[in-house]
Amino acid sequence: MDVSILSKRSAFAHNSILEEEKVAESLIKRGIKVIEINRGDPPAYFPTPKYTIDAYIKALRERKTGYSRDSGVMPLVKAISNRYKKKYGISLKTDDVIVTAGVSEALLFINTATINPGDNAIIFRPFYNQYLTQLKISGGVPVYENYDEANGWDLNPESIKKTLKSLKNSGRLKRTKYMLITNPNNPTGTVLSRKVLEEVVDLANEYGVFLISDEIYDEIYYNKAKFTSLSQLAKGVPHMILNGASKDFDSTGFRIGYMLLPESDKTSEELKSKLAEFASVRLCVNTPAQYAFAESMSNEKEHNKEIKHMVSEIESRVNAAVKVLKENEKIRVVEPNGAFYILPRVDFKSLKIKDDREFVDRFLKEEYVMLSRGSGFGADSHVRVVALPPKDILEYAMDKLNRFCDKYSK
Amino acid sequence: MDVSILSKRSAFAHNSILEEEKVAESLIKRGIKVIEINRGDPPAYFPTPKYTIDAYIKALRERKTGYSRDSGVMPLVKAISNRYKKKYGISLKTDDVIVTAGVSEALLFINTATINPGDNAIIFRPFYNQYLTQLKISGGVPVYENYDEANGWDLNPESIKKTLKSLKNSGRLKRTKYMLITNPNNPTGTVLSRKVLEEVVDLANEYGVFLISDEIYDEIYYNKAKFTSLSQLAKGVPHMILNGASKDFDSTGFRIGYMLLPESDKTSEELKSKLAEFASVRLCVNTPAQYAFAESMSNEKEHNKEIKHMVSEIESRVNAAVKVLKENEKIRVVEPNGAFYILPRVDFKSLKIKDDREFVDRFLKEEYVMLSRGSGFGADSHVRVVALPPKDILEYAMDKLNRFCDKYSK
Numbered sequence: 001m002d003v004s005i006l007s008k009r010s011a012f013a014h015n016s017i018l019e020e021e022k023v024a025e026s027l028i029k030r031g032i033k034v035i036e037i038n039r040g041d042p043p044a045y046f047p048t049p050k051y052t053i054d055a056y057i058k059a060l061r062e063r064k065t066g067y068s069r070d071s072g073v074m075p076l077v078k079a080i081s082n083r084y085k086k087k088y089g090i091s092l093k094t095d096d097v098i099v100t101a102g103v104s105e106a107l108l109f110i111n112t113a114t115i116n117p118g119d120n121a122i123i124f125r126p127f128y129n130q131y132l133t134q135l136k137i138s139g140g141v142p143v144y145e146n147y148d149e150a151n152g153w154d155l156n157p158e159s160i161k162k163t164l165k166s167l168k169n170s171g172r173l174k175r176t177k178y179m180l181i182t183n184p185n186n187p188t189g190t191v192l193s194r195k196v197l198e199e200v201v202d203l204a205n206e207y208g209v210f211l212i213s214d215e216i217y218d219e220i221y222y223n224k225a226k227f228t229s230l231s232q233l234a235k236g237v238p239h240m241i242l243n244g245a246s247k248d249f250d251s252t253g254f255r256i257g258y259m260l261l262p263e264s265d266k267t268s269e270e271l272k273s274k275l276a277e278f279a280s281v282r283l284c285v286n287t288p289a290q291y292a293f294a295e296s297m298s299n300e301k302e303h304n305k306e307i308k309h310m311v312s313e314i315e316s317r318v319n320a321a322v323k324v325l326k327e328n329e330k331i332r333v334v335e336p337n338g339a340f341y342i343l344p345r346v347d348f349k350s351l352k353i354k355d356d357r358e359f360v361d362r363f364l365k366e367e368y369v370m371l372s373r374g375s376g377f378g379a380d381s382h383v384r385v386v387a388l389p390p391k392d393i394l395e396y397a398m399d400k401l402n403r404f405c406d407k408y409s410k
Numbered sequence: 411m412d413v414s415i416l417s418k419r420s421a422f423a424h425n426s427i428l429e430e431e432k433v434a435e436s437l438i439k440r441g442i443k444v445i446e447i448n449r450g451d452p453p454a455y456f457p458t459p460k461y462t463i464d465a466y467i468k469a470l471r472e473r474k475t476g477y478s479r480d481s482g483v484m485p486l487v488k489a490i491s492n493r494y495k496k497k498y499g500i501s502l503k504t505d506d507v508i509v510t511a512g513v514s515e516a517l518l519f520i521n522t523a524t525i526n527p528g529d530n531a532i533i534f535r536p537f538y539n540q541y542l543t544q545l546k547i548s549g550g551v552p553v554y555e556n557y558d559e560a561n562g563w564d565l566n567p568e569s570i571k572k573t574l575k576s577l578k579n580s581g582r583l584k585r586t587k588y589m590l591i592t593n594p595n596n597p598t599g600t601v602l603s604r605k606v607l608e609e610v611v612d613l614a615n616e617y618g619v620f621l622i623s624d625e626i627y628d629e630i631y632y633n634k635a636k637f638t639s640l641s642q643l644a645k646g647v648p649h650m651i652l653n654g655a656s657k658d659f660d661s662t663g664f665r666i667g668y669m670l671l672p673e674s675d676k677t678s679e680e681l682k683s684k685l686a687e688f689a690s691v692r693l694c695v696n697t698p699a700q701y702a703f704a705e706s707m708s709n710e711k712e713h714n715k716e717i718k719h720m721v722s723e724i725e726s727r728v729n730a731a732v733k734v735l736k737e738n739e740k741i742r743v744v745e746p747n748g749a750f751y752i753l754p755r756v757d758f759k760s761l762k763i764k765d766d767r768e769f770v771d772r773f774l775k776e777e778y779v780m781l782s783r784g785s786g787f788g789a790d791s792h793v794r795v796v797a798l799p800p801k802d803i804l805e806y807a808m809d810k811l812n813r814f815c816d817k818y819s820k
Binding site: 004006041042053067112116133137138267277288289 | 420
């Protein structure tokens with residue numbers, strides 16, 4: 001074949017979070033111990049609870065091992081519906097719920113189902129990198145909005161309004177397929193405030209933009225934060241919630257996610273039936289894992305105990321890491337109150353390191369601590385810390401980071 | 411939103427195999443027992459073997475529950491490589507193996523990685539319906555070739571040569587990204603002969619077309635058939651093998667598939683590194699299932715015992731069903747020797763039923779047996795039978811089919 005076998009859009013298939021892992025691998029091969037604080041993977045530090053493992057084993061013993069209902073096994077659909085009813089007062093019908101292989105597959109379905117080449121979607125910076133990747137692979141063009149660092153990384157409704165107005169005036173609004181927010185946020189660790197969420201719902205309603213809220217960390221908030229699900233505010237407004245078992249249920253490797261479309265307007269209805277078709281094309285999600293979570297999600301007593309423990313640990317780990325970072329004058333930190341990420345801004349003008357990519361690369365090679373570069377999340381001049389390891393390791397790593405900044409001080 | 415939120419290509423997201431299931435569901439709700447012979451789902455009739463379940467439980471107990479290596483955990487990659495070394499004499503390097511959520515996800519990656527809008531791929535009729543669906547969702551246009559029903563559904567090298575020549579002459583060859591065959595075949599149940607496979611490899615080499623062989627049923631053949639993997643014949647010729655644990659290891663619901671790219675030419679190398687990037691975008695496949703199959707695939711003693719039993723059962727079930735169908739003058743059957751499908755041709759000219767869609771619909775509603783319509787596989791005038799149920803149920807269902815044809819005889 002004379003020409004490349006690759007498609008043009010395949011150029012966008014890249015995961016910036018994993019960039020450093022090849023370097024880390026070669027260090028580990030040389031016998032070096034690397035502190036890995038780059039992946040948001042709770043089971044690496046909090047063993048998946050026994051009640052979930054037991055439910056999974058039960059499903060296997062019962063030979064729930066064949067293909068299953070394409071949009072999710074009924075007991076799981078019911079468990080998800082019950083969770084939303086109890087937690088957020090939302091009523092979900094069977095067809096409103098579509099189970100996916102993690103939020104990753106949900107993003108794939110959403111973009112494939114909605115994006116024609118050249119269509120837009122409103123993405124907020126900093127973003128979880130897969131939002132942009134999946135949008136671009138589908139031929140979409142992001143319209144960027146920003147979380148407001150000066151205001152604790154919250155949303156900025158005035159700026160959103162300006163963007164929507166300009167999309168309307170330029171005739172692009174009808175090709176703007178969705179606006180996607182993340183709450184609690186990755187990579188900022190921010191829980192969005194109810195007040196601005198309400199304003200954003202009003203704007204989406206006014207301008208007719210479909211709202212998506214990725215709430216995969218919806219039980220992980222602390223420092224007295226209050227979490228509001230978009231589903232509680234967007235009644236009557238077309239929207240979708242993304243969630244899953246990965247983080248709240250401490251089981252990233254099981255790949256159980258879901259999409260919820262609680263509304264019954266024309267757009268929501270055509271979207272949910274099309275998303276179900278995408279689910280049916282790929283047959284199903286791992287069957288025993290679905291049955292496991294049907295049981296895990298229904299076991300509120302065990303789950304409440306486990307999540308309470310995990311969140312209180314995360315709170316103390318995040319706060320310990322932030323405390324050390326605050327000693328560093330070359331860094332500015334917005335204190336997180338959700339998820340388990342910290343996104344410090346590095347003052348590169350005061351350093352002999354040019355940008356976040358070089359920073360992360362050198363820090364890994366010289367100090368054996370693996371962070372992620374902020375530019376992979378649309379946050380140049382930042383680095384992302386995953387504050388999951390035990391406090392002493394985190395403090396040790398953050399102390400290293402402070403001394404690393406001193407070492408490269410101009 | 412005034413215009414539809416859906417993308418144009420989303421119109422192709424549809425799984426014809428599942429079309430009848432909504433009708434069946436409503437029958438079942440009315441308390442009617444439906445014989446389901448529409449899904450190629452071995453665990454529905456052969457419980458997944460204990461040695462695999464035990465390996466899965468072990469992985470769960472060992473808390474293999476976090477994110478894992480994006481292209482597949484190393485023990486599984488090694489087990490797959492060992493399998494191909496022992497079975498087919500093929501040497502695979504780590505990067506030659508990419509683990510996917512079933513062949514479904516492999517097809518998604520392949521099409522997304524290679525197909526620009528308007529690009530071609532050579533697909534053989536009858537096809538496994540997802541080949542066409544995934545190609546079209548990616549904006550690709552199929553160039554159809556045919557398995558030769560008159561010659562036991564084998565490949566027809568002369569016809570393939572004609573097609574390749576015409577693609578070359580029209581300048582379309584450089585936009586023909588791959589040629590995809592299935593061996594043993596779904597939906598025909600045919601094991602392709604070594605001789606024609608060799609000719610096809612030569613043609614692919616001569617015309618520079620990338621060859622893909624879906625060999626997900628590679629241990630399921632009988633009636634004295636001999637199976638040859640494309641990997642044994644295509645040394646030095648750019649190609650890819652698709653396979654997985656679903657069928658040979660009787661575990662469709664675990665969603666473990668893989669792509670193998672044994673060659674090191676420029677096309678194979680750029681393809682394997684790009685496919686690995688797609689794997690990294692979606693993070694990973696269910697982690698404990700990967701560890702389970704690392705162990706299952708290495709346990710040759712147990713596996714050989716199980717597969718021998720399953721294949722001998724399938725042989726007797728397929729042959730029993732074929733025997734009953736041969737009594738029917740309105741039907742013509744090519745005897746299968748692989749997988750577990752039968753694809754009889756129905757002589758609609760002699761029936762008061764116009765086509766395969768009406769046939770399958772009526773047969774389900776009137777006789778409570780669920781088949782799949784052949785047109786969903788590009789085989790108009792055929793119906794697909796999944797010959798997995800016990801012999802007496804299959805014979806009963808095939809007998810019903812014969813009497814159904816009599817009932818609607820002109």
